[in-house]
Amino acid sequence: MPRVHIPAPARDLTGGEVELEVEATSVRRLIGALDERFPGFADRVLEDGELKPGLRVAVDGHVSAMGLLAQLEPDSQVHFLLAIGGG
Secondary structure (H helix, E strand, O other), X not given: OOEEEOOHHHOOOOXXXXXXXXXXXXXHXXXXXXXXXXXXXXXXXXXXXXXXXXXXXXXXXXEOOOHHHOEOOOOOEEEEEEOOOOO
16 A cells, blocks of 8 residues: 655644555645544645645655646555745
């Protein structure tokens, strides 16, 4: 099953879990599965059905231009990346 790294702002929903295995074939389905298991997860990462501004998804070490449509393999590693601002 794909492994997902839970972003710090959502760990309160997962009881502090940092990494989980989730059965899913796409990033969208992974978020849906996480939201079923941890209600409110989708609200943390989605806005109007798309990834929130400033949030990207890396699958197997590569930021995917496919976003929610990115396909996952059984051994995929998924990370949610938060943009860091500065000035």
